[in-house]
Amino acid sequence: MSSTSFDFASLLPAGLPPAAARWNGRVKCDFTGGNNDADALPLDGLIAAATAVLRREGRTLSTYGLNSGPQGYRPLREFLASKLKAAAGIACTPDDILITSGSLQALDLVNATLLQRGDTVIIEEDCYQGTINRLTRLGVTVIGIPLDREGMRMDALSSALDELKRKGVRAKYIYTIPTVQNPTATILPVERRQEMLRLSAAHGVPIWEDDCYADLTWSGERPPAIYALSDHGGVIHIGSFSKSIAPALRVGFIVAPWEVMVRTLALKTDGGSGALEQMVLAEYCTANFSKHVPALRRALRAKLVTLTEALQQHFGPAAQFDDPEGGIFLWVTLPEGVDAAKLYQSALAAGVAINPGPEWSVNKSRARNRLRLCFASPSHEEINQGVATLAQLCRREFGLSG
């Protein structure tokens, strides 16, 4: 690491996030992040796809955007249009889709299209950390809607919208992860989706549907996307290949009405997203996606079983959770005395990484004794040992019995 005698510090603007910490390698047992099951990666298929697509049209890599223009590699958008129709009921064409560098870039682009400092947005009370952090940095007022076992509560959403109306505030969007919600893993039933659309139309507030875990329901079934159920067109839909194929590829997408698309596209000034990933995914997924995903679901569900059994064995009734309907994470409530932020520190020192609840909720005090445990990446043995370590730490530090 090069050091400098030059005074950069006095040049930094106000409001920068804190300096990043030095990365010291992965911990022994990592229950954090959207990492996936390495054994379930379709490696042979990806290699074959890479060879085939590069042999056929690799020379287009010499051109920004290949021969597909700024919305991304057309065969990938064609695959997505057909997959979104079959799986989520979305009727769209490749022209309605923008390929992004992961759904994180999709988050940034949609936020940049709609938000300015001082705006108000509505999200689920327990919510993806990356979304919460972005909204905090953007200086936006965030209203969290409580969830129950069927996802966002529509009575609470209705009250919040009424309350905003009384104050003369029009929220910029209702952001939801309706299908395998992060972190609660709930699935919003179709009736609630319809009610959300009714409220959206009544208040003139669009819905932003983040469907990045929607391929990973245990049953293989899912309700139609909110985008598909809309008749007013006030829905922006985003998704990702990170959870269904591999997170390191960094390929996500936005489906949006053309009026929004042209604004979002004007903000995507990155020269296009990585072409190799787009080409390989299109080639692989067109032939293999529908065979790969069920195998991945089985592997993930087996790990979830290992995790819940380990929690029952090592924590007993002290660890409370609802059985997820899909996904890669479990939202666990520990007894009131447990401080998840403190547990995070001591667990890290013991080689176990967890997501402390307060980072995944806008209701920090209610999430104080909660954890998000991601189970896709660690091995079955690491899951067992990691949970045993967490239980031991909870007994020692928070007087958990057992």
Next chain:
Amino acid sequence: MSSTSFDFASLLPAGLPPAAARWNGRVKCDFTGGNNDADALPLDGLIAAATAVLRREGRTLSTYGLNSGPQGYRPLREFLASKLKAAAGIACTPDDILITSGSLQALDLVNATLLQRGDTVIIEEDCYQGTINRLTRLGVTVIGIPLDREGMRMDALSSALDELKRKGVRAKYIYTIPTVQNPTATILPVERRQEMLRLSAAHGVPIWEDDCYADLTWSGERPPAIYALSDHGGVIHIGSFSKSIAPALRVGFIVAPWEVMVRTLALKTDGGSGALEQMVLAEYCTANFSKHVPALRRALRAKLVTLTEALQQHFGPAAQFDDPEGGIFLWVTLPEGVDAAKLYQSALAAGVAINPGPEWSVNKSRARNRLRLCFASPSHEEINQGVATLAQLCRREFGLSG
């Protein structure tokens, strides 16, 4: 393209860029953009590299950041450290390097690290359009320093810094493309680099060195990077694989002192750049970069010869230009009567795309009759026909003789 009855327009914040135009495919003869020579793409080598690296370690794709952490795939950073040492004299380690999604993300990250609205920055008067556009959007005051045949003029830089000092303004950086400047294709001699460093130290203004074309000098030689010559450490260096391998891959990098790196890294919230591109580039370049680049240079130089001969044939002395020392573009001055922005429109209608000078300069009036012609991507025949078309249009519309 889906349309919507929902009123999104009233939700858009002020200050968005204009809506993007619909993409209608590539034009017949494209003299714009950083597209490269498709025949010079090392396709067999890239396919072999993809297969080898994926066979060996492809399962790490299941993890964000592979096993390399947030600064990017370590073998690629190792290749870069060794290549930067050999080619540019830069002594750095992989820890000093951050892999980015193209050098465009590097531009955004460094700007976000240092700039806020109202700041002042110094750039070359004729400059990369993407840099100018970003600075305009950021609301920054841009001071353009004139160039001559040896790049940025140090007497003009010195005067500009003195003038700012009198006003009590400390510029946030001096941005320069010293090695094959865009669009003038000049190379800043080592004495000017040393003088720039002296001025940087005297005024407390860091230098931001954009070296994205530096691999493409005809001689294969280049002066040491400004980063390498610095003893105060006040230099940020960026580069790219877009010009040396393929632009659609979207892989660039930042070399910076650790104090800057930790701030920049905290702003890179995209879950990492595309892993497949990083892996394939590391695998390919470690073994083949030093063989590939000379072949690419020869192919590019041959196209430049075709372009300059076509200009001489069709424009005669009406087209003025200095012989570039490398790169993929030619900065052409036409007679005073020619309006490049108008020529752009009529050329596009005739299937020829050009970069009008005013978009590549902060001195719009001086650049009014200038063009940037990129020669790497069109074929030799397209170059000939494209130049003939341009000459014909200039005769018809601007009364060019000949």
